[in-house]
Amino acid sequence: MTSALIAENLTKRYGRRTALSGCTLDIPAGHVVGLVGPNGAGKSTLLQLACGLLEPTAGRLEVLGERPSSGSPRVGFVAQDTPVYGGLTVAEHLRMGAHLNPSWDRPLAERRIAQVGLDPTQKAGKLSGGQRAQLALTVAAAKRPDLLLLDEPVAALDPLARRTFLQSLMELAVEQGMSIVMSSHLVADLERVCDHLIVLVASRVRVAGDVEELLAGHHRLVGPRRDPGELNAGWTVVDESRTDVQSTLVVRSTAPIDDPSWQADRLDLEDIVLAYMSGAAGPARVLEGQR
Amino acid sequence: MTWLAWRQFRTQAIAGAACLVLLLGAVLLTWQQVSDLATSTGYTGCSGDACLAAAENFADRFQLGLSHHVYLATIGALYLMPALIGVFWGAPVVARELETGTYRMVFSQSVGRGRWLLIKLAIGGLTAALGAGLFSLLLTRWAQRIDSASGDRITPLIFAGRGIVPIGYAALAFVVGVTVGMVLRRTVVAMAVTLLVVAGLQVAAPMVVRPWLAQPITVVKPLDVSKLEGIGMDVDSLQMHLRAEADQPGAWIVANEVVTSTGALFVGPADAETCLPRPGGTGPERCQEWLSTQNLSQKLMYVPGSKFWTLQWREFGLLVVLTLVLTLFSLWWIRRRLV
Numbered sequence: 001m002t003s004a005l006i007a008e009n010l011t012k013r014y015g016r017r018t019a020l021s022g023c024t025l026d027i028p029a030g031h032v033v034g035l036v037g038p039n040g041a042g043k044s045t046l047l048q049l050a051c052g053l054l055e056p057t058a059g060r061l062e063v064l065g066e067r068p069s070s071g072s073p074r075v076g077f078v079a080q081d082t083p084v085y086g087g088l089t090v091a092e093h094l095r096m097g098a099h100l101n102p103s104w105d106r107p108l109a110e111r112r113i114a115q116v117g118l119d120p121t122q123k124a125g126k127l128s129g130g131q132r133a134q135l136a137l138t139v140a141a142a143k144r145p146d147l148l149l150l151d152e153p154v155a156a157l158d159p160l161a162r163r164t165f166l167q168s169l170m171e172l173a174v175e176q177g178m179s180i181v182m183s184s185h186l187v188a189d190l191e192r193v194c195d196h197l198i199v200l201v202a203s204r205v206r207v208a209g210d211v212e213e214l215l216a217g218h219h220r221l222v223g224p225r226r227d228p229g230e231l232n233a234g235w236t237v238v239d240e241s242r243t244d245v246q247s248t249l250v251v252r253s254t255a256p257i258d259d260p261s262w263q264a265d266r267l268d269l270e271d272i273v274l275a276y277m278s279g280a281a282g283p284a285r286v287l288e289g290q291r
Numbered sequence: 292m293t294w295l296a297w298r299q300f301r302t303q304a305i306a307g308a309a310c311l312v313l314l315l316g317a318v319l320l321t322w323q324q325v326s327d328l329a330t331s332t333g334y335t336g337c338s339g340d341a342c343l344a345a346a347e348n349f350a351d352r353f354q355l356g357l358s359h360h361v362y363l364a365t366i367g368a369l370y371l372m373p374a375l376i377g378v379f380w381g382a383p384v385v386a387r388e389l390e391t392g393t394y395r396m397v398f399s400q401s402v403g404r405g406r407w408l409l410i411k412l413a414i415g416g417l418t419a420a421l422g423a424g425l426f427s428l429l430l431t432r433w434a435q436r437i438d439s440a441s442g443d444r445i446t447p448l449i450f451a452g453r454g455i456v457p458i459g460y461a462a463l464a465f466v467v468g469v470t471v472g473m474v475l476r477r478t479v480v481a482m483a484v485t486l487l488v489v490a491g492l493q494v495a496a497p498m499v500v501r502p503w504l505a506q507p508i509t510v511v512k513p514l515d516v517s518k519l520e521g522i523g524m525d526v527d528s529l530q531m532h533l534r535a536e537a538d539q540p541g542a543w544i545v546a547n548e549v550v551t552s553t554g555a556l557f558v559g560p561a562d563a564e565t566c567l568p569r570p571g572g573t574g575p576e577r578c579q580e581w582l583s584t585q586n587l588s589q590k591l592m593y594v595p596g597s598k599f600w601t602l603q604w605r606e607f608g609l610l611v612v613l614t615l616v617l618t619l620f621s622l623w624w625i626r627r628r629l630v
Binding site: 048051052053055069070071072073075076077079080081083084085086087088092095096097099100101102103136139140143 | 292293294295298299302391392393395396397398399400401402403404406407627
């Protein structure tokens with residue numbers, strides 16, 4: 001499995017403030033990867049470092065086997081809040097893309113604009129949030145990058161626009177076969193499109209893996225109270241809560257749970273992510289309320 | 292990239308061109324009037340001593356016409372132009388991208404930041420230089436007879452609005468605007484600071500830089516009391532202030548002082564007997580007589596009018612060097628320090 005992005009001890013400081021400290025991770029190529037974590041985890045900083053917009057303070061970062069630099073034709077980026085030029089029309093944005101990118105795929109850009117129903121003569125400043133995000137995605141995708149990075153692209157969108165946008169993203173992933181890394185603090189968004197998930201909390205990877213494996217390998221167990229030492233050695237406890245008589249655990253286990261004294265339930269992706277964010281290795285972190 | 296840079300610059304360029312057309316129109320419309328006046332006063336084609344009188348007549352009558360308003364307006368315009376270019380063309384170039392976040396989109400296209408900025412600087416800077424050059428060329432030709440009749444084209448007020456110097460100011464002001472905007476990251480703040488910096492440059496140039504570039508000639512000669520233009524005197528303290536005629540037509544007089552035999556500025560005290568006005572007195576003649584016995588000299592620092600083009604090239608060269616240095620600085624900053 002090749003890597004789209006490798007970070008080793010990656011650190012970014014702005015003066016005294018540390019935005020990312022000692023982050024080590026490996027993102028596989030050929031996937032739609034979700035990068036999830038609370039605000040302040042360093043997701044946005046990591047993505048901006050990966051597209052060369054920021055320079056790391058320390059550590060090593062390799063994107064598609066190279067040191068990232070802005071202006072690379074191989075990496076596309078859709079920034080947070082999907083900025084576009086308010087004074088330029090939709091068609092002029094495509095023209096800009098064609099002028100600035102040797103690998104510009106004009107038919108793809110025009111097809112996508114027509115598909116999402118954007119009027120080419122409309123000024124981008126007059127577009128709705130969802131339309132603007134679609135325009136930014138089109139410009140980034142028609143560049144035909146090998147790796148497309150998206151920083152909270154749907155955070156500001158209403159549910160319908162969000163669904164349409166994610167649909168577009170999935171189509172692109174399938175049709176164009178590009179690797180995609182998308183950050184979000186909402187698991188529900190990622191669940192719909194991602195096949196690989198990374199949970200990042202305070203610059204550290206809590207869990208990373210293919211979504212199917214994560215779903216199959218995590219269990220919620222409810223049973224009589226037991227101390228940690230009495231548990232099956234093959235289990236990794238992600239989160240636990242105990243009352244006087246009863247234990248509730250979230251465990252990771254590749255083997256099926258065959259101990260009949262536990263009542264085992266499947267977890268959905270959001271439960272798993274929340275368990276990692278609040279559990280075991282640190283103080284509870286609150287996710288932002290869903291919009 | 293050229294297309295995008297031009298597209299984003301279009302509105303400002305059109306506004307600037309409209310102002311330029313207005314000024315050029317005024318100059319062209321009054322061209323005939325100035326020519327006619329020069330002919331009717333006998334200044335065109337004059338020769339020898341007749342020229343002096345004709346020039347004076349021409350310059351005096353020019354003050355009364357409509358074209359004199361145009362003349363004053365163009366002086367104002369040439370001083371305002373660099374500031375306007377810096378504030379409205381230069382300052383927003385990078386600052387607005389940073390403010391609206393669009394830099395994140397444009398820097399993730401397949402164009403390096405350095406190249407992006409270089410093209411933006413080239414398009415804006417060259418347009419500014421071209422506009423200023425066109426205006427200055429036409430104006431210098433239009434005002435040629437006026438300038439030579441009044442012999443003042445090398446004086447600070449006129450100098451910066453003639454020849455090639457305006458090109459340098461326009462290009463420098465643009466790059467100053469861009470750089471300030473990039474460093475301060477706020478459009479409005481950058482506009483205000485750019486205005487201050489450009490105005491500061493325009494003030495510092497004639498006061499500090501130009502005398503140094505021009506290397507004025509210094510002459511000390513015995514004071515001819517009959518050539519005194521003015522005698523100022525404080526009746527109580529008897530302090531005096533003398534002003535002698537410079538007698539250097541067409542030159543820029545940098546300094547003109549009356550000094551004592553030790554070289555210090557002469558400030559009196561006046562001889563109360565001869566210089567204080569009294570009822571039924573003899574007038575200023577006796578004071579002049581007394582002054583002529585004081586061993587005074589006139590110290591004159593001036594730049595002759597013939598050095599006009601030498602000085603133009605020197606100042607232009609300095610402005611170009613400053614523009615290039617600032618360009619290199621901004622290219623370094625956008626790669627290393629911007630975000």
